[in-house]
Structures are given as structure tokens and as C-alpha cells.
Amino acid sequence: MNESAPLFDPALVRRRIARARASGYASFLLERVAEDLEDRLAAVTRPFPLGLDLGTPLPLVSERLGQSGRVGRMIRVAPVSEPGGSVVGDPEMLPFGGKAGFDLAVSALALQHVNDLPGALLQVRRALKPDGLFLGGLFGGATLTELRQAFLQAESETEGGASPRVAPFAELRDLGGLLQRAGFALPVVDADTITVRYGDPFALMRDLRAMGLTNALHDRRRAPLRRATLMRAAAIYAERFSDPDGRLRATFEILWLSGWAPHESQQKPLRPGSAKARLADALGAAEHRFPIREEPA
Numbered sequence: 001m002n003e004s005a006p007l008f009d010p011a012l013v014r015r016r017i018a019r020a021r022a023s024g025y026a027s028f029l030l031e032r033v034a035e036d037l038e039d040r041l042a043a044v045t046r047p048f049p050l051g052l053d054l055g056t057p058l059p060l061v062s063e064r065l066g067q068s069g070r071v072g073r074m075i076r077v078a079p080v081s082e083p084g085g086s087v088v089g090d091p092e093m094l095p096f097g098g099k100a101g102f103d104l105a106v107s108a109l110a111l112q113h114v115n116d117l118p119g120a121l122l123q124v125r126r127a128l129k130p131d132g133l134f135l136g137g138l139f140g141g142a143t144l145t146e147l148r149q150a151f152l153q154a155e156s157e158t159e160g161g162a163s164p165r166v167a168p169f170a171e172l173r174d175l176g177g178l179l180q181r182a183g184f185a186l187p188v189v190d191a192d193t194i195t196v197r198y199g200d201p202f203a204l205m206r207d208l209r210a211m212g213l214t215n216a217l218h219d220r221r222r223a224p225l226r227r228a229t230l231m232r233a234a235a236i237y238a239e240r241f242s243d244p245d246g247r248l249r250a251t252f253e254i255l256w257l258s259g260w261a262p263h264e265s266q267q268k269p270l271r272p273g274s275a276k277a278r279l280a281d282a283l284g285a286a287e288h289r290f291p292i293r294e295e296p297a
Helices: 010-022 028-042 060-068 117-127 145-159 172-181 201-210 227-240 279-283
Strands: 048-054 071-078 102-108 128-139 185-198 248-260
Touching (some): 028 060, 028 102, 028 128, 028 185, 048 060, 060 071, 102 117, 117 128, 145 201, 145 227, 172 185, 172 248, 201 227, 201 248
Parallel strands (some): 048 071, 048 102
Antiparallel strands (some): 128 248, 185 248
16 A cells, blocks of 8 residues: 555545534435345354444444443444444554454444454454454445446546545455455355445435445535536436336445454364375265376477
8 A cells, every 4th residue: 555645534524524424414225234244144143242243334233232231342443533432433444453353353334434454353263252253345446337337428428537535345256265364264255246226326325324324535625516527417317227117226235244363273274295084085076097198398
């Protein structure tokens, strides 16, 4: 990462979330993700005495996990001040001094706005006790693909070029490697796509504002959006991404990642060549050996 030019403006992200919460946060996506997170955690048959909620815009996840009886106590690192004893903090700079103390760490729709995702994951792993679990969901690269395409074409037509208006979200293929780099054991990554339908593009834009998800890129264009560009983008959106009933699709891709802080009790892969049984025997199939062909020098 180039420290002189970060991708996101963290202070602006916090201001946008604070404004959204003060105006009545549009929580439908976060509620869906919180429900999915709880379902995924239900597959782990163990209690978690102490849990960490990392940056989730609302305390939905902490409240649900606390009410489930699976987590004894939740500590929340929140993007803005809120009642209930939460800690205002940044997912990239956890205020725990690198001490391992948590049995569980969760995060919902927060990590897509960090500038140093590998560093944030490393801090999460260090905050976990050995054999502690991390489970998080963040926006993926297919999120708002329709809006991105509409603005790209509209700006090219009306202004002769394009500026960054929708954040470049993480890609599924990269996250497994990031978990491994951060030192997580047994990393798992998968994706879920949520399609929301709207009557017009302006309703989508209002929801994005009500979730604090408007443009927070560090190198965003500071000049106001031109009306001609906005109206052309809305027209392109309606032309290209409408269903037969006239309603418009908006894609939100949720990337799920989980990993465990290493512990000696965890399963480990066998060393190459250490197998004591043949695959052919297990499949009840005949084993065929093929000659190795040597290429001429």
C-alpha cells in the first residue's frame, strides 16, 4: 500500500456511517448478513466466552449473538460512539495491544473499507486465543456492478472520461491467500449474491446513502456530480438492467471468510508420501502405471 495515497478516507467513512445512523440507517442488508452469520456460526458446536464485533455499522450482530446464548460477552469495536460500552476504533488499529484474549471475532459489512486488509486480518488473528474463530462478511467485487457500468458509460459520454465513484471491492480468489498470510489455519472463503430490486436508480442511491455507502474513495472527484451525467446514468441503468416488470436489479455480493487461530489440536495435512493406503483400493479400481516418455535432448 502507498501510505501517501490510501484507497479510502477512513474519517469520511466514519462520518458517512454516523450520518446514516442519525438519519435512520437502512439496515435490510445488514440484517440479512447478520442472520447468515448466525446461521454459519450455528454449525460450530462450542460456546464462546468472549467475542469481538469488529466494525459492524450497527450493533445488530453483537445483540443477536448475545441473545443466542452462544457468546458469553461481546466487546464491540464500533465506527462511531454508541451506548452500551462499545469501543470506538478502526479495524486497522485494534486497541488491544496484540494480546490474544478473544474466543470469537466477527465482522459484518465493515472490512471492505479498510486500506490494509492483510494487516487488519493479522491483527484479528493476534487478538484471538489459540483455536479462536474468525468469521466475517464483506462486500465483494460484483457489488453494484450495474451502477458501476452505468456511471462509467454516462461519464464517458457526457464528460469525455470517467472518475472513480464505486469502490473496487475485494475478489473471492484473493481472500483465501490473505487469510493464510495473516496466519489463519483452516481458511474457508465463499460468496453469496443478494439481488435487490428497485423502482428506479434514485431509490438505490437513497439506500446507499442511508447505509453510509456513498463514495469514500480518497481520490474521489470533489466537484459535484453534473446533473446531465446523473440523468444519463439513470437512463442507462434502466435500459440495461431492468426486469420485464420494469423494476431494476442491484447486485450485492457478500464474501464470507473464516479461519482459526492456530492450535496444536487442529487437523493438519499429511506429509507428501506418508499415505498408508492406495486411492485405487479405496475406489475399488484397478491401478494402471503409464510409462514415462523422455523427450529428446
